[in-house]
Amino acid sequence: MWVYEKKLQYPVRVSKCDPLMAKFLMEQYGGADGELAAALRYLNQRYTIPDKVVGLLTDIGTEEFGHLEMIATMIYKLTKDATPEQLKKAGLGAHYVAHDSALFYENANGVPWTASYIQAKGDPIADLYEDIAAEEKARATYQWLIDLTDDVDLQDSLKFLREREIVHSMRFREAVEILKEKRDEKIFF
Amino acid sequence: MTIILNEEYYQLLHELQAVDFVLVELNLYLDTHPADVNAIQQYNQYAKLRQQIAHRYETKYGPLKNFGQSLTGTPWSWNEAPWPWQV
Numbered sequence: 001m002w003v004y005e006k007k008l009q010y011p012v013r014v015s016k017c018d019p020l021m022a023k024f025l026m027e028q029y030g031g032a033d034g035e036l037a038a039a040l041r042y043l044n045q046r047y048t049i050p051d052k053v054v055g056l057l058t059d060i061g062t063e064e065f066g067h068l069e070m071i072a073t074m075i076y077k078l079t080k081d082a083t084p085e086q087l088k089k090a091g092l093g094a095h096y097v098a099h100d101s102a103l104f105y106e107n108a109n110g111v112p113w114t115a116s117y118i119q120a121k122g123d124p125i126a127d128l129y130e131d132i133a134a135e136e137k138a139r140a141t142y143q144w145l146i147d148l149t150d151d152v153d154l155q156d157s158l159k160f161l162r163e164r165e166i167v168h169s170m171r172f173r174e175a176v177e178i179l180k181e182k183r184d185e186k187i188f189f
Numbered sequence: 190m191t192i193i194l195n196e197e198y199y200q201l202l203h204e205l206q207a208v209d210f211v212l213v214e215l216n217l218y219l220d221t222h223p224a225d226v227n228a229i230q231q232y233n234q235y236a237k238l239r240q241q242i243a244h245r246y247e248t249k250y251g252p253l254k255n256f257g258q259s260l261t262g263t264p265w266s267w268n269e270a271p272w273p274w275q276v
């Protein structure tokens with residue numbers, strides 16, 4: 001069961017209408033290393049991972065939905081006052097034709113999200129290594145996004161998300177160690 | 190309940206977001222360090238503080254959670270704006 005909380009995890013403010021930046025941010029909305037992929041990856045893997053790390057996957061997966069809502073808020077705020085002409089100029093003409101100003105799970109190039117972005121191998125170490133890689137790729141993407149905007153308000157929220165990826169990566173690395181310890185215990189006895 | 194998006198609103202919202210951030214951090218930390226008694230103490234301490242701040246927020250601005258996880262006043266204001274992306 002999930003319960004919705006009517007607030008963002010961290011404030012999202014933007015200082016101008018910027019549909020081009022919104023287009024870039026779609027990479028973290030519906031892209032391969034984005035927040036939707038992260039949430040769905042972890043929450044799906046948790047059913048067959050050893051009990052010791054189910055809590056961690058549940059909690060990080062849930063937090064990723066909060067990040068998805070933050071990215072959605074950025075895209076919404078950056079495009080809500082844009083005219084069709086401005087969207088077209090920003091490379092969102094095709095998006096406008098298919099979706100008006102609605103959000104859609106697609107990457108920065110307009111490619112729709114696909115489950116082939118994520119994996120569940122059933123092997124706990126393989127799954128956790130994928131999760132660590134996903135966090136590192138998301139961290140890098142946030143850095144490139146920060147580099148692409150001069151909006152300090154937007155940068156502030158993006159820096160928060162970048163730091164969260166670092167923490168998630170660290171926790172997943174610790175989960176690997178916990179599982180390795182368990183595995184070695186079994187071999188020893 | 191009409192919410193006026195003034196300084197007071199944002200301040201209380203930030204207070205809630207700040208304490209919730211501490212709780213998310215402690216929660217993930219405890220998931221991989223379940224024997225850390227100090228962290229558990231902090232977690233419970235912040236959870237109590239969280240309840241107080243959430244109560245103050247909800248009294249002024251309406252329920253934060255659905256499905257009976259928050260008490261509601263009259264009239265039903267859960268489905269009223271502003272939603273998180275609108276503030």
Ligand SMILES: [Fe+2]
Nearest residue numbers: 038164165168
């Ligand atoms: Fe993450």
